[in-house]
Amino acid sequence: MPFDVVSIIGLGYIGLPTAAAFAARRKKVIGVDVSQRAVDTINKGEIHIVEPELDMLVHAAVTQGYLRATQTPEPADAFLIAVPTPFCDGNKPDLSYIEAASRSIAPALKKGDIVVLESTSPVGATEKMSAWLAECRPDLTFPQHSGEQSDIRIAHCPERVLPGHVIRELVQNDRVIGGMTRRCGELARELYQIFVQGDCILTDARTAEMCKLSENAFRDINIAYANELSMICDRLDINVWELIRLANRHPRVSILQPGPGVGGHCIAVDPWFIVDSAPEEAKLIRAARGVNDGKPHYVIDQTKRLAARFKAPVIACLGLAFKANIDDLRESPAIDIVNQLADEKVADIVVVEPNVSVLPDALRGKVELTSLASAIEAADIVLLLVDHREFKDINRRRLQSKLLVDTRGLFA
Ligand code: SAJ
Numbered sequence: 001m002p003f004d005v006v007s008i009i010g011l012g013y014i015g016l017p018t019a020a021a022f023a024a025r026r027k028k029v030i031g032v033d034v035s036q037r038a039v040d041t042i043n044k045g046e047i048h049i050v051e052p053e054l055d056m057l058v059h060a061a062v063t064q065g066y067l068r069a070t071q072t073p074e075p076a077d078a079f080l081i082a083v084p085t086p087f088c089d090g091n092k093p094d095l096s097y098i099e100a101a102s103r104s105i106a107p108a109l110k111k112g113d114i115v116v117l118e119s120t121s122p123v124g125a126t127e128k129m130s131a132w133l134a135e136c137r138p139d140l141t142f143p144q145h146s147g148e149q150s151d152i153r154i155a156h157c158p159e160r161v162l163p164g165h166v167i168r169e170l171v172q173n174d175r176v177i178g179g180m181t182r183r184c185g186e187l188a189r190e191l192y193q194i195f196v197q198g199d200c201i202l203t204d205a206r207t208a209e210m211c212k213l214s215e216n217a218f219r220d221i222n223i224a225y226a227n228e229l230s231m232i233c234d235r236l237d238i239n240v241w242e243l244i245r246l247a248n249r250h251p252r253v254s255i256l257q258p259g260p261g262v263g264g265h266c267i268a269v270d271p272w273f274i275v276d277s278a279p280e281e282a283k284l285i286r287a288a289r290g291v292n293d294g295k296p297h298y299v300i301d302q303t304k305r306l307a308a309r310f311k312a313p314v315i316a317c318l319g320l321a322f323k324a325n326i327d328d329l330r331e332s333p334a335i336d337i338v339n340q341l342a343d344e345k346v347a348d349i350v351v352v353e354p355n356v357s358v359l360p361d362a363l364r365g366k367v368e369l370t371s372l373a374s375a376i377e378a379a380d381i382v383l384l385l386v387d388h389r390e391f392k393d394i395n396r397r398r399l400q401s402k403l404l405v406d407t408r409g410l411f412a
Contacts, residue, residue: 003191004028007076007108009101011038011069013328014118014159015082016047017054017166021195023061030076031069032104042069050327050355053167073105078191081105081129082118082159084265091272093122102129106136114153114187120212120266122273126156126205130180143180154180155188156205158212163264164326174198178208216270217285222256223267224288227295230258234302241412260385260407261295261333263322268292268331296333299383299407300340306381306403313347316379318372319386320353320360327355334385335362342366350375354390376402384410 004027008019011033019031033039041048045062047055061067073079083097098119105115115133117126127144133152134142140151156178161169175192177200179185185202192200203211226244233240244255262268271289275282307313322332329335339362342349349367351359352375359369372390376382376398384391387408396411404411 002187003077003194005030005076006078006080006191007032007073007105009033009073009079009081009105010083010097010119011035011042012082012084013049013051013163013166014161015080016042016049016058017051017161017170018080018082018118018159019067020054020057020061021167021170023064023066024057025195026066027194029061029067030074031067032071032073033069034071036071039069039071042067051166052164057167073108075108075110077113079105079109079113079115080118081115085119085121085125085269085273086265087269087272087276092276093125093273095121095125095128098125098129099132102132103136106133109133109137109140109152111140111151114155114184114191116154116188116191117156118159120158120216120270120273121156121209122213123206123209123277125209126154126178126180130154143184148181148183150181153184153187154205155184156208157188157192158208160212160215163323163328171195171197175200176203176208176211177201178203178205178211180205210274213270213274216267217274217288219256220262220267220271220292221284221288223259223262224291226256226258227261228291229255231295231298239412241409257409258407259295259333260299260337262292263330263332263334264328265330296337296340299333299337299385299405303337303341303381303383303405304344304346306405307346309403310347310380313380314378315341315347315349315381315383316375317341317349317351317367318375318382318384318391319388320351320363321355321386321388324387325355325389329356329360335360337383337385338363338367347381350378352391353386354388381405384408 006022007030008015009032011031019029023029038048045059047058081101083101086094088094130142143150177188189200230240271285275286317338320334350370351367352372381403383405387410
């Protein structure tokens with residue numbers, strides 16, 4: 001039977017749930033991560049990230065002997081690479097994690113194995129991965145040289161799950177599978193059908209890469225539209241939340257929600273991969289990035305204008321995560337906003353983030369992490385940055401004497 005052993009390289013927000021999904025289907029899974037802390041935590045049956053239901057799945061997988069984590073790659077029948085693809089200076093994609101992961105698994109490869117790149121990647125990355133592997137293993141053949149007959153099969157299958165709903169979406173979402181050859185795609189489809197209930201649709205690797213980038217750029221452009229509307233409505237003294245509710249009554253209109261900016265490691269990053277590869281053509285995609293990256297500065301200016309009304313203002317900043325009900329602080333506009341307000345000494349700042357117990361490095365020593373009740377009690381200005389469920393229950397009467405900057409429309 002093919003795929004007796006599956007290895008997942010990178011045990012983060014995507015890799016760990018994927019490892020757990022294979023293990024739940026009684027596949028032997030070897031999880032590989034460079035972090036000793038992540039490896040130790042997982043081998044205890046615990047998790048190092050916050051994602052609903054993941055703890056139960058990982059605990060079951062480890063205690064039943066289906067999942068084991070290690071820092072060193074071992075032989076397997078299928079290797080899935082799920083490492084970060086950030087951008088470096090100049091908004092250029094940084095493929096160094098993919099390269100390091102590829103080189104690390106190369107010694108463990110044997111004839112007949114498949115390697116799938118799951119990380120969101122610029123067009124051409126899967127071909128590069130194949131070339132790195134080929135360079136490390138001249139004794140094996142790879143698709144770009146020997147086509148259908150290669151020893152190792154290579155494919156790209158971008159993850160599409162929404163943080164906070166990963167376990168459900170991992171199983172239910174359709175998957176786009178880009179094989180370096182038709183046979184590579186077919187084999188990858190067999191692999192994913194072990195746990196995916198959605199359709200697994202075959203294409204080539206470059207189209208699969210572009211498909212994932214296009215999905216996230218689509219969302220970025222639509223959020224930019226909502227953010228731009230929010231600023232236009234401020235100028236025209238119109239409640240943007242009511243406006244969007246009304247416009248969305250049209251059967252073919254579905255405007256997204258404005259916010260303090262776009263965060264996370266996907267939507268704020270991936271459109272740049274398209275811009276980088278086609279700078280002349282990608283005008284709209286670049287403009288949307290500009291609008292969304294500009295929104296935190298707009299919120300900072302709004303807050304500063306209110307703070308100037310007080311002698312010694314206290315601002316309660318509600319939320320640091322990049323979106324509601326998660327602990328993920330990566331690329332969070334809320335952190336940039338709090339950081340700049342603190343650096344400019346606009347006010348004394350207290351912060352509430354129910355999903356973390358310590359402040360991120362960027363804010364340590366500059367602001368105080370406190371409870372919701374005491375933050376609101378102390379505040380002259382309440383700056384709502386994330387629509388966490390805990391904030392929805394705030395007693396509106398306690399806000400009556402405060403000035404509000406509600407970037408998420410929670411109190412609208
Ligand atoms: N946001 C808004 N207004 C909205 C929706 C989102 O301001 O109406 C903000 C959020 O607050 C957050 C950012 O956008 O700061 C991104 O959040 P998100 O929920 O739109 O997306 P992510 O980054 O959590 O996940 C996205 C998803 N992509 C799409 O929906 C097209 C997910 O399916 C992808 O798998 C994921 O990127 C990824 O890993 O690429």
